[in-house]
Amino acid sequence: MDFDDTPDEAAYRAAVRTLLEEHAAELLHVAPGGEAVDARTHEAGLRRTQRVLAEAGLVGITWPREHGGQGGTLVQQAIVTQELARAGVPTLINHIGLGMCGPTVIAHGSDDQKRRYLARLLRADDVWCQLFSEPASGSDLAALRTTAVRDGDEWVVNGQKVWTTLAHVADLGILLTRTDPDRPKHAGLTMFVVDMHAPGVTVRPLRQMVGSAGFNEVFFDEVRIPDEERLGEPGEGWRVAITTLMNERVTIGGAGSDLGVPVERLAALARERLPHLDAERQVLARQAVGRAVVASLAARYTGYRRFTVLSQGGLPGPEASAGKLAGTAAAKLVADAGVRLLGDDAVYAATADGDATWQRSQGYLPGLAIAGGTDQVLRNILGERVLGLPPEPRSDKDAPFAGGRR
Numbered sequence: 001m002d003f004d005d006t007p008d009e010a011a012y013r014a015a016v017r018t019l020l021e022e023h024a025a026e027l028l029h030v031a032p033g034g035e036a037v038d039a040r041t042h043e044a045g046l047r048r049t050q051r052v053l054a055e056a057g058l059v060g061i062t063w064p065r066e067h068g069g070q071g072g073t074l075v076q077q078a079i080v081t082q083e084l085a086r087a088g089v090p091t092l093i094n095h096i097g098l099g100m101c102g103p104t105v106i107a108h109g110s111d112d113q114k115r116r117y118l119a120r121l122l123r124a125d126d127v128w129c130q131l132f133s134e135p136a137s138g139s140d141l142a143a144l145r146t147t148a149v150r151d152g153d154e155w156v157v158n159g160q161k162v163w164t165t166l167a168h169v170a171d172l173g174i175l176l177t178r179t180d181p182d183r184p185k186h187a188g189l190t191m192f193v194v195d196m197h198a199p200g201v202t203v204r205p206l207r208q209m210v211g212s213a214g215f216n217e218v219f220f221d222e223v224r225i226p227d228e229e230r231l232g233e234p235g236e237g238w239r240v241a242i243t244t245l246m247n248e249r250v251t252i253g254g255a256g257s258d259l260g261v262p263v264e265r266l267a268a269l270a271r272e273r274l275p276h277l278d279a280e281r282q283v284l285a286r287q288a289v290g291r292a293v294v295a296s297l298a299a300r301y302t303g304y305r306r307f308t309v310l311s312q313g314g315l316p317g318p319e320a321s322a323g324k325l326a327g328t329a330a331a332k333l334v335a336d337a338g339v340r341l342l343g344d345d346a347v348y349a350a351t352a353d354g355d356a357t358w359q360r361s362q363g364y365l366p367g368l369a370i371a372g373g374t375d376q377v378l379r380n381i382l383g384e385r386v387l388g389l390p391p392e393p394r395s396d397k398d399a400p401f402a403g404g405r406r
């Protein structure tokens with residue numbers, strides 16, 4: 001396998017680099033130590049950055065042209081992602097919209113919904129969130145209890161979602177609800193697009209151990225959604241949700257890029273710090289760096305193989321689950337090794353001028369091992385679909401959802 005750019009890819013990369021240089025002054029850049037600005041200013045900067053990039057043709061690379069995308073390839077998307085990271089541009093604010101909600105609207109939305117939503121999503125005029133998980137249904141998503149009851153041309157929604165990334169800044173969300181409790185749990189669900197500013201929607205941020213509040217509790221109290229905002233047919237919500245979830249695994253684990261700090265940064269840190277450690281710590285740090293580099297490169301190159309399959313028109317399968325599992329484990333090893341190299345300095349880095357990247361990554365990665373499918377659930381998928389092990393018992397699969405719950 002040849003990892004170098006083809007002449008076409010090299011030309012595309014050069015064009016992307018030129019565009020990023022031309023627009024550098026308008027884009028937000030990640031400050032090395034994590035600069036403290038107020039949340040509203042940061043959000044405005046992120047929205048502006050995505051709009052500038054969208055106008056330059058650098059957002060929605062693989063989306064069809066008819067929906068405002070660039071009609072490009074996955075390789076081109078990977079090149080743009082790499083060049084944005086190289087230029088120090090932070091993750092796009094609408095990453096959930098771009099990776100999950102938009103593709104779901106493209107696959108299941110009406111022409112009217114596509115016209116109203118997709119171009120605005122690409123420019124971050126509307127920021128989107130994904131309202132699936134609930135306090136009693138995460139891994140077992142189909143057991144969710146938020147209800148939508150039809151009332152004429154509207155649906156009335158009551159219930160609670162949790163861990164909703166970006167809900168505190170979102171304008172719109174895709175919302176999975178139960179519309180028929182008398183059918184089996186997967187069959188009684190319906191998906192909607194919900195206006196996050198509608199009366200009855202309450203968002204409460206949840207602070208994470210890294211210090212910021214990136215996800216939220218969201219409460220729905222008699223929220224009215226017009227029927228024209230339904231995504232797919234009533235009772236077809238699970239099928240629609242599967243589109244979102246497949247895109248989520250590919251977005252998180254399928255592209256073969258490092259999930260945490262790139263391992264090259266660890267190597268650079270090791271060259272700088274190892275000579276200053278005493279003999280005993282040096283041995284331990286070397287071992288940690290070695291393990292992290294091996295795991296990281298194995299995950300990255302395996303990712304490239306998946307990526308090749310996708311770029312040749314193959315479909316994402318359980319490989320995306322393996323990618324997320326291995327990528328998260330490798331990223332944890334990289335972060336741990338970085339903290340080990342910094343030693344006591346790591347403790348102070350967040351408060352002084354030091355580089356807080358390493359312990360931020362260490363604090364954030366346990367969440368990534370849960371989001372989009374926990375490690376255990378991904379192992380179940382691999383056990384059943386790749387190794388052919390007997391499936392888990394699913395005694396409630398065909399029973400009416402409401403049985404015993406009312």
Ligand SMILES: Cc1cc2nc3c(=O)[nH]c(=O)nc-3n(C[C@H](O)[C@H](O)[C@H](O)COP(=O)(O)OP(=O)(O)OC[C@H]3O[C@@H](n4cnc5c(N)ncnc54)[C@H](O)[C@@H]3O)c2cc1C
Nearest residue numbers: 130131132133137138139163164165367370371372374376
């Ligand atoms: C950073 C972050 C961002 C998130 N963003 C969003 C978002 O934007 N939108 C959204 O809807 N949700 C989001 N989530 C929620 C996420 O999808 C759920 O947390 C996840 O699916 C796990 O569900 P749970 O938290 O209810 O844990 P549970 O499902 O209750 O799991 C608890 C424990 O039991 C284990 N377990 C559960 N079932 C099995 C099984 N069958 N076999 C073996 N072990 C099992 C799990 O692995 C875990 O260790 C986010 C979560 C995180 C951490």
